[in-house]
Amino acid sequence: MSKEATIYVLDLGSTIGDCHNGRTISDLDYGMEYVWDKIATVMSANRATLSVGVVGFRTDETDNPLDGDGEYENICVLKELGLMDIPALESLRSKIHSSNTEVGDAVSAIIVAIDLMDKYTVLKTGKPAKFARKIVLVTDGQGGIDDDNIDSIYRKLNESGIELVVLGIDFDDAGFGFKEEDKTSLKQSNEAILAKLVEGCNSGMFATMAEALASLANPSVKVVRPFKQYDGRLGLGDFEKYPDSALYIDVQRYSRVKQAKPPSASSFVSAAANATGEANAHSSHTVEDTEMMDAPGLSAVKSSVAYRVNDAAAAGGTADLQREDLAKGYYYGSTAVPFGQDEEGVTRFNSRQGFSIIGFVPNDKYERYLTMGESSITIAQPVNDKARMAMSSLVHALHELDSYAVARIVTKDGKAPQLVLLAPSIEPDLECLIDVPLPFAEDIRVYRFPPLDKIIGSSGAVITKHRYLPSNELADAMSNYVDSMDLSSFGEDESGNPAEFMTIDETFSPQVHRVNQAIRQRAIHPDANLVSEAESQLEALLKVSGVTKVPEKVKGRKGREPAKPASGLDIKALLTSRKKKNEIALENAIPEFKQMIEIANKDEDIEKATAQMGKTIRQSLHSTTGDAGHAVTFSQMKVFRDEMIDLDMPEIYNDFCHDFKKRIFAEEFGDQRNFWAAFKFQKLGLIRATGDSEGANEEEATDFFKFG
Known part of the structure; x- marks a missing residue:
């Protein structure tokens, strides 16, 4: 389901403002680290289908739609379920602080959240809309909880299709390996009540906050819909010209591995400067600025392109041209050769859609450095049993012969042809071909370098001992250094035996996710100082390493220090x-x-x-x-x-x-x-x-x- 609705139910009682278990921040700030990170992730996705709401309990005031007859007191709706933006975030931040009361029921707050969820995720016809519904409860378990209607509550959660996640601050969690010492009897009782509530839900989770914060270190991989690149026939031979001897398989080709790129920065300018015209680089063909509700002090920078030619008869000596009036051309040496639309067609390669195997190569004969670009996956058409049988035969034949197939593919008519290497992949529920692009002859650059272990003299003599060659001691030291960085056995498995430290499926791009973390941190905490936690270590590092500021480069004196004779005379x-x-x-x-x-x-x-x-x-x-x-x-x-x-x-x-x-x-x-x-x-x-x-x-x- 593409639509998601999440309500965070936050404990804001007086006890949550204290610090426990050696932490220097309050329990509220400790728990809000998880909530702020999740909210920032929703904001960075910038999707209208992601809705967020916040309900607080054990608050000084009461403000919720179910308030009446002394029920649901000290519960406030801090943010209605809906889109989250910077103004809403600023408003929410000012409301989240510990109160002066201990009155307020967590289960009653969940009921308020259920009511908000049902009203928001319903169609005009009264039927439930297709939403992924979730309620996240964050509490320290120090307030009183009424457990009289626990059974009816989890039945209502199941009926509405709501997932319940309970994150307790310093809650016991045997699976995570955490147990709080000297726990009060009230907190023990509340943990048992909330655990019973989660157990009754069809979709629920009960965890300690430490485990939730640890999970934030693992970036969430974006799940995308399959993108079909090709739907047609994979041929072996010319099956149109020789239908009796050639063969083909009806296949579909999808993208398998795509490069993840960090978000790119955009240019902005002070709205005040833009209003006075200081930020406008061009006055023609510009698009009006859109009002930025999240950052009213900034205005997006708009680019414009103007085409001009020298014209003595025009005002200012130049004349403006429209893009439609321009003609394409190519440089032949220093001369521009114009190409009209008719001539442009000659430069295009008229290709037809197709996918055909042109040869095979043994696995050990293929050089890995030839692999280029992103990989794709080719499967048989799902509803074609004949094609699935043929694909299975081809995949198993390649696997048994330790071979790869080389194929030519044109995904659409008029597209540039590509050479791809097809490798067999056999899994319990899938047999397919995985391909990567191969280079053409023009793509390969061959460079020759002198050998590293010997020197060949001008007379052809081979020298193995030289000051430019590594000694045996240096070679051994380098070998030991490389071995010490081996990650294949650096980790440990559950039994304590050596295991691979960084597996591919658990290794994430530090550039992509570090940039995302930095953006979320600055969006949620715009006034926080940078590197405050590591400032002392950074100062110590600068002192020990002797880092000094490089003086500004002086122009006009580069390389001009004259050599002085020993006599001192000029x-x-x-x-x-x-x-x-x-x-x-x-x-x-x-x-x-x-x-x-x-x-x-x-x-x-x-x-x-x-x-x-x-x-x-x-x-x-x-x-x-x-x-x-x-x-x-x-x-x-x-x-x-x-x-x-x-x-x-x-x-x-x-x-x-x-x-x-x-x-x-x-x-x-x-x-x-x-x-x-x-x-x-x-x-x-x-x-x-x-x-x-x-x-x-x-x-x-x-x-x-x-x-x-």
């Missing part, structure tokens, strides 16, 4: 005039530019030197023609570019290149189209950003070489 200062030059001679541009950069003491000096070099490059291009003259200009630009990379000041060279390109196409230096055509192959384009260095992005660097 030889360059003795041999070179330290008089700063204001201009660079065209005939000796490269050495003089390097000298100006070398003796520069501040950024202003570097900017003056680069300005002079840019002027010299423009003069060089203007005064020379032909390939020989262009070579001089290229050499000057190469030195200019290398120096700016070394100084980590790419913006100076990139700004020069943009200005230089504008001057070339404005024909300031005459017709230099041949120069620009040759320039594109000199690797002198914009300096790109790499790592922590600034520079042009990939798109900007590519667009720079376009004409115009």
Whole structure:
């Protein structure tokens, strides 16, 4: 059933505000850890079919629909059954606190929850709707419980199809291995009453809160509906052309393993800034912001795309285009080759839906590194006995011969063909084929590396002992280190014998579930400090490991510490005039530019030197023609570019290149189209950003070489 309705019945009596069994938090906060986590999970699912309600008992006030004639007192409906959002969560959080009374009956609170459940999960016709109904009782068992109508209550729970879960704080649980010492007689009696109530339910659970909190460490795997990828025939041979010798099986193919991805972050902006227009990057083709009820201080960021071309006749020198007016094209070298709709059809591979086995391979001949992508499962059509018999024969034949099948599949007409490896799978109630995608020849990259255990000299001699090769002691130490990390026997089974520590079906992606946990924690506790529990250990770790803050990167001095002679004399200062030059001679541009950069003491000096070099490059291009003259200009630009990379000041060279390109196409230096055509192959384009260095992005660097 897709619809779920859950009501949490919470004990808010005065006794639940105390701390017990060595805990530093109250019993209420201890029990609410489970409730908050479950509520946050429902909120993160963002499904309209998940409803949550909260009922409190042993409260100071009485507010419930069954109140009257002195019954159902000190019971409050804290949240009606319905959707849970941030405003409702904030309202609920302010209501959950221990009261000043011990009056209030847990069983009566369950009756109130049953009444809320019946009213919410009923159709207009009066018939029950299809819901998964659950009531979760959280109590410390310190209040009085009336057990006169226990039998009628669990019969009503069974009649309404409601699952009852009782989570007791410090309740005895032999299965979990917990027993509270010095338990009061009242608590012992209440545990017995609640256990009897759960036993009478068709669907019920009685557990201690410690077990419930421990279960939160195991992420819940999302169960999805089967997704059918292919429904047709699995052939062996061409059964259409040779129906007598070829065969086929009517099969269905479903997705088996899909990659779980963590939730992605969205961009938001202050609603106040958005109202003043500060957050709008584009003013055209934008979608109006939707009001965010959960976070009124934020507004979702909307993206827009505008297509413009240079047009001297249009206002502002550019004209807007619609997406429908654009044509697809491909780059052939540096030339754009347009493709219309007719030509686009030529690039598509006209494939027909089909699934056929093209060969077999022994298990030991298949290299595991060839496996690509997500796996799927192929079964015979469930209502086709002939197909089920044929599939069983194929699966058993592959299993007995220790072989895999290689198949070609096209899931739909026009889809790209895929090669898959079919492996047999035999289970008591299922015989099927499990497949994984295989690479084509273009997907395989073969790299050759030198061997790790020997060195082959230039003469062909094999060297087994070398300073670059591990010694026997190092190899043994590494072997022991790897063996010490073996998880196949690190765990223990029920008998205490070595067992596998991390089985695949119990291993979850830490990235996916850690991000989900962090989101739930921040949503439920938005003002809580981070890493408060491990702060002292973290400080100790930082102190012992000597972690220090990396100073901010200083531009302009990268790699510029000159080597000092042993005598202490500055030889360059003795041999070179330290008089700063204001201009660079065209005939000796490269050495003089390097000298100006070398003796520069501040950024202003570097900017003056680069300005002079840019002027010299423009003069060089203007005064020379032909390939020989262009070579001089290229050499000057190469030195200019290398120096700016070394100084980590790419913006100076990139700004020069943009200005230089504008001057070339404005024909300031005459017709230099041949120069620009040759320039594109000199690797002198914009300096790109790499790592922590600034520079042009990939798109900007590519667009720079376009004409115009």
